[in-house]
Amino acid sequence: MSECNVDDAASNEAWVPFKDRPEWRDLKPIPQDDGPDPVVQIAYSEQFREVYDYFRAIIAADEKSERALSLTKEAAELNPANYSVWNYRRNILQELNKDLKEELKYISQVIEDNPKNYQVWHHRRVIVEWLEDVTDELKFTEKILKEDAKNYHAWQHRQWCIQQFSLWDQELDYVDRLLKEDLRNNSAWNQRHFIIKNTTGYTDEIIKKELKYSQDFIRKAPNNESAWNYMKGVLQERKLFDFPGVLEFCHELYSKQIRSPFLIACMIDCYEEMLELGKPKKEETLQKATQLCNELAEEHDTLRREYWQYIARSLASKYGADVSGDS
Amino acid sequence: MGTSVKDIVIPSNAPKSLLLLKHADYIVSYGEKKDDYEYVMTEYLRMNGMYWGLTSLALVGHLDKMNRSEVIEFVLKCQQDCGGFSCSIGHDPHLLSTLSAIQILTLYDAVESVNTDAVVRWIKSLQQTDGSFYGDKWGEVDTRFSFCAVACLALLGRLDEINVDKAVEFVVSCMNFDGAFGCRPGSESHSGQVYCCVGMLSLAGRLHHVNADQLGWWLCERQLPSGGLNGRPEKLPDVCYSWWVLASLKIIGRLHWIDKNKLVEFILACQDEETGGFADRPGDMVDPFHTLFGLAGLSLLGDTTVKAVNPVLCMPEELLKKSKIQFQYL
Numbered sequence: 001m002s003e004c005n006v007d008d009a010a011s012n013e014a015w016v017p018f019k020d021r022p023e024w025r026d027l028k029p030i031p032q033d034d035g036p037d038p039v040v041q042i043a044y045s046e047q048f049r050e051v052y053d054y055f056r057a058i059i060a061a062d063e064k065s066e067r068a069l070s071l072t073k074e075a076a077e078l079n080p081a082n083y084s085v086w087n088y089r090r091n092i093l094q095e096l097n098k099d100l101k102e103e104l105k106y107i108s109q110v111i112e113d114n115p116k117n118y119q120v121w122h123h124r125r126v127i128v129e130w131l132e133d134v135t136d137e138l139k140f141t142e143k144i145l146k147e148d149a150k151n152y153h154a155w156q157h158r159q160w161c162i163q164q165f166s167l168w169d170q171e172l173d174y175v176d177r178l179l180k181e182d183l184r185n186n187s188a189w190n191q192r193h194f195i196i197k198n199t200t201g202y203t204d205e206i207i208k209k210e211l212k213y214s215q216d217f218i219r220k221a222p223n224n225e226s227a228w229n230y231m232k233g234v235l236q237e238r239k240l241f242d243f244p245g246v247l248e249f250c251h252e253l254y255s256k257q258i259r260s261p262f263l264i265a266c267m268i269d270c271y272e273e274m275l276e277l278g279k280p281k282k283e284e285t286l287q288k289a290t291q292l293c294n295e296l297a298e299e300h301d302t303l304r305r306e307y308w309q310y311i312a313r314s315l316a317s318k319y320g321a322d323v324s325g326d327s
Numbered sequence: 328m329g330t331s332v333k334d335i336v337i338p339s340n341a342p343k344s345l346l347l348l349k350h351a352d353y354i355v356s357y358g359e360k361k362d363d364y365e366y367v368m369t370e371y372l373r374m375n376g377m378y379w380g381l382t383s384l385a386l387v388g389h390l391d392k393m394n395r396s397e398v399i400e401f402v403l404k405c406q407q408d409c410g411g412f413s414c415s416i417g418h419d420p421h422l423l424s425t426l427s428a429i430q431i432l433t434l435y436d437a438v439e440s441v442n443t444d445a446v447v448r449w450i451k452s453l454q455q456t457d458g459s460f461y462g463d464k465w466g467e468v469d470t471r472f473s474f475c476a477v478a479c480l481a482l483l484g485r486l487d488e489i490n491v492d493k494a495v496e497f498v499v500s501c502m503n504f505d506g507a508f509g510c511r512p513g514s515e516s517h518s519g520q521v522y523c524c525v526g527m528l529s530l531a532g533r534l535h536h537v538n539a540d541q542l543g544w545w546l547c548e549r550q551l552p553s554g555g556l557n558g559r560p561e562k563l564p565d566v567c568y569s570w571w572v573l574a575s576l577k578i579i580g581r582l583h584w585i586d587k588n589k590l591v592e593f594i595l596a597c598q599d600e601e602t603g604g605f606a607d608r609p610g611d612m613v614d615p616f617h618t619l620f621g622l623a624g625l626s627l628l629g630d631t632t633v634k635a636v637n638p639v640l641c642m643p644e645e646l647l648k649k650s651k652i653q654f655q656y657l
């Protein structure tokens with residue numbers, strides 16, 4: 001629900017106290033009201049205290065001026081997570097009709113220093129919306145994702161830009177590059193789904209292509225949760241059997257002694273579907289599925305024993321009675 | 328490419344039992360350290376921070392250690408003309424701080440001391456035509472805000488004031504191909520967002536939209552060999568994510584799918600034996616946020632020295648029993 005960490009404020013050695021700045025002499029600073037408990041001796045930095053005392057005074061006076069704008073910059077630098085500072089900064093930007101291109105440059109720098117902060121990304125989104133100009137956005141988010149390929153905020157912003165300004169064309173190439181760098185990048189797999197779903201959709205032809213695409217990655221790292229989830233996601237609206245080869249693919253890996261829980265889970269899904277569709281050899285299929293559940297519970301995925309036992313039980317209760325009737 | 332998993336190793340000297348009283352002391356002393364850099368830096372989270380601290384105290388049975396009237400007075404000062412609550416005096420209102428404010432007032436049975444009609448009006452005004460909610464007037468959309476809005480209204484007994492069908496429709500549109508949820512349609516699944524979406528659907532009585540077996544599996548895949556849970560694939564385990572995952576599993580009736588003993592061991596190892604409090608991972612700095620979710624997690628896992636916690640609202644169950652809120656569980 002909220003950030004885990006609070007970023008450290010940047011230290012600024014050339015800082016001039018407000019009491020030594022003639023242009024601020026007319027404004028009376030307002031100290032922080034700390035809420036419950038009597039306010040005790042304040043020992044945190046003089047700079048932090050003064051900047052925020054003046055910030056409160058600016059808000060109280062509803063002052064929207066150049067000096068107020070530069071004050072929000074100082075306040076944001078000390079604590080970029082303070083959303084009220086950004087809100088007020090935007091009010092000033094509008095009132096003074098400031099050059100938003102400049103603002104975009106400025107917020108780029110702030111985001112690079114604080115890439116995991118909600119408020120700075122939100123500020124950027126509003127500025128891009130006002131500018132109705134998305135020229136730099138893909139390049140910018142790419143730069144951030146180069147440092148941390150799973151940065152949730154950067155992906156959010158990128159998806160918003162792509163959707164808002166129809167920037168779908170090159171995105172699959174980008175995703176492909178990311179997955180070649182790190183095939184476990186769950187964000188990139190998600191982006192792949194997002195792009196295809198919103199452009200071509202998962203047609204029969206695309207599904208075949210995507211099955212092959214994900215299977216090639218699974219062969220390289222059979223225990224990659226993200227690739228398996230994607231492969232099954234591709235078939236979400238279909239039957240595994242509409243696209244022959246899934247169970248064969250699993251068997252191929254299994255015969256190579258691969259025992260990834262995701263592989264075995266996918267085999268169980270295939271068997272379950274066969275049971276559901278009333279394919280022949282019910283008893284044998286159920287037995288295979290149950291056997292695999294036991295393997296997972298007892299050997300390959302003991303952490304999730306309860307889950308696999310549940311799957312085995314629910315298969316037995318759904319298809320077991322029927323099987324005994326058959327024989 | 329191997330099958331290595333991103334995880335941590337629990338040090339052998341990490342705490343193995345719950346230091347209940349130390350945690351109460353930690354929270355009380357945190358609130359007193361107003362001269363601390365950390366305290367000042369988190370002003371923008373003050374209301375949330377007070378909710379984390381007060382709920383922690385309530386869960387260990389020491390809510391009386393804080394001054395009730397001072398807390399309520401602070402919360403009242405944070406209600407803005409529009410009806411919403413800000414995180415601290417003089418800040419802008421936001422749904423995140425508004426939920427914390429309503430939760431704090433509920434802890435103290437003091438909801439009636441604020442203008443509830445104004446809160447309800449403000450929350451209503453944030454709902455969009457697609458059913459989603461803005462967090463504040465600046466227009467950010469996130470399923471976290473859908474949860475905050477619905478949770479506030481449920482606590483106020485006014486859920487019928489918004490378009491619940493539309494709100495549900497938006498949350499369901501954020502369900503992904505892996506069965507989990509993200510913050511907007513198409514956003515990557517994330518266990519914090521799963522908690523918000525599942526909690527919201529529980530309060531709305533619409534959990535049938537969830538594919539509980541698929542989601543349950545995705546959630547229990549979050550458990551790593553160390554016993555801790557992560558928020559997304561290939562991320563490190565963390566006490567707060569352990570709570571989001573655990574609470575979601577509880578709501579969909581699949582809590583027993585994870586290895587409880589190993590998770591208990593992980594959470595206990597995140598305590599600081601000297602100062603009290605919990606950190607995100609063993610050996611890291613403690614904070615009130617992870618302290619609440621550590622305690623709440625242990626409560627869901629059956630530790631009876633901590634009071635029973637409600638998995639949807641993360642508040643003491645005994646307190647909510649008195650209310651008329653309907654929680655759906657699978």
Ligand SMILES: [Zn+2]
Pocket residue numbers: 004565566567568607617
């Ligand atoms: Zn955390």
